Amino acid sequence: MKTKVIKYSNNTIKKMQFETDFFELRDPRYPLRLRFHKNREKASWYFVQRAQGKSYFKKIANWPILSFSDIQANLSTYQVKFTLNPDSAISSFFASVDSLANWYLQRSKTNASISNLRKDTIKWAITRHIIPLIGDLQITAINRETLESKFFWPMQSTLQNSTMRSVWNILKQLFTKAMFLKLIEAHELVALKFSDFIKEKIVAEPTRLRATQLDEVHKNIKDQKPSIQCLIILMLAHGTRIGETRQLKWDYFCFQSNTLHIPGKITKNGDELTVPITDKIVKLLQQYRKYQCKRRYKGVYLFPGIAKRKPVSAKKSHSMVQKVSLNNWTSRSLRKIFRSKLLELGVDSEVAEMMINHRRGILSETYIHTTVPILKRQALDKYHTWLNDFQPGILSLSIK
Template structure:
């Protein structure tokens, strides 16, 4: 096998030639002196710069693809001229595509990230960042090119908030690569998303308001009789303001009726911090009724919301629950929003509301509040569930002596002193 074949260097063509055992070397007339020699197993090869009879290895394929080595070619030739005795081996991260592949693989192996976050990153890189920027040489990246290839085309078809998230992934990838010495410089240092557009990123309008809740409660009452699992998932989210991910994975072992607490493990939360929610009398009655329904249908498993295999509902299956219930009019996150909004209307303290949502607090605030908050959270939820009772919640949980509305507790509740100056800002999940 000694054949040298002349082709046009593209990654697709190189891989096609790798399957032909009659070919050992590839060249492209457009780039004199640049050759790719396949290894014996054909899955790898070495890029060479040929000077006379001397073959100088400069990079490995497929670590450095065709587009990447061509982008590096001028610099390789200059380095070889300056120091002919040194083989100018090129970095394996010459293009933005290679940088994104490296960073995507790094995030996929990061155990501190939730599977949902990993999937979102994988989707952003695979569906948008790499197709738009993959062939750009890292050393030639500028804000102008990012605007031309990603931001401006993207804003015509994607929301600005999603576009900002993608840009954040790109920035983080460059910063991490620079810290680890994977690239020589960060061409996006100091570049901000606001440099590309001054348009304001607005939050999605709420599709559920408290005036809609009486009708919703009637719908959930009917659904509880027909499909108790679907209705219970919605009710637990509405009653506590929890996220769909942390709710769908709830286990019966996380529910302690004796201590009147729902424990959500850190591994199930977006903030990666455990979350403890007091259980009101209404919710305890609801859980008892729901467990009896499960047992009557022969289910004795560990999950509140099992699928047919006995596992908890998957992300897709849980989303389908709200496709059925919402009928395109509202989503699971709208339950969380309407809960938080109504808490404010009921006069529930803002910090307590944020703690119930398990938003990340500033370090000082979370340390200061922690020892006093459980009783205040319980009082807040009792007030909320008493309000829900008046619009039909009592018909579902079946508690005969449904609690009347409990007034908002003062700072001296149960003899505890006021919480003091809680000026630490709350970090909303929308900014994480």
């Protein structure tokens, strides 16, 4: 078996992947060998131990499931393990919860199939809750008792049940993924449920803004910058989430068919959303684009950030909403008004769910390819007519 000596790094290994004059990589700095499989799509990491003048190879993981950075971060653990017990075998690559959590966090950062919002949620759950609470525990020490005393009990004093459930789901996901890839042994955590620890039902957050209060919203909007006005109006008009609204680009709009296509990469659930645009919104967008051009901005975003090359940040977009709400309601309140008013106006519940981009069942999938575009447009026409009748001028900008 031909061996090539290199300095290990993630980029160097990728470059060497399809060079066929060797099958093994070695770095003199580490007791590690990387052996490529026959098709060179995968490889195996081996820990090399010297004893009585011989080299003993112990397989510890597969590449590219675990990169060199992953191996390097946990190498000292296995050096100690093999020194104390030379005959021990690798049954779990990760020893502690923090090493497992950091691996999952790095993996999620490069996962193109999940949205940036989801990546931020994973990072928040791992860095703010999972690692601080149970990161120092060995994976073998995680059981019902430690989860109750060290994970759920501290969280329940500061977090709502719905927030705790989000953190729990991410903890469960990282254990499940590691088990599937055989990076840890079978673990009882993946079979546990949130209700095993928290018995109280999660109560929906009460409505903080009602449709009857839209006159106050309209009054507060008028005194704000056009960018703030446009952000609020688009969320109120279409029920879109703030995360996807703040990242809208001009080329997501088709003014020939009067539709807005929001790609899955910026939606919360990863599903693309198509939104009909009514004549009132077309006029608003034309007015807003003209305003941007007068201010010498001809970039791609409706709501550019400070650097102009990126959209406004999540933190900044929430502060934009707060300038109108005065901290009395949030962007979600606008979405709730949209959803509830659609039902009051007689819109089919299945259509209403699709309009706010909730996950759809088989029945709804049948709807999509037949009548949904027409039903969506009819629903928005009805809703926007009601908005304009109830609060005249609320779907237009006030530019001074």
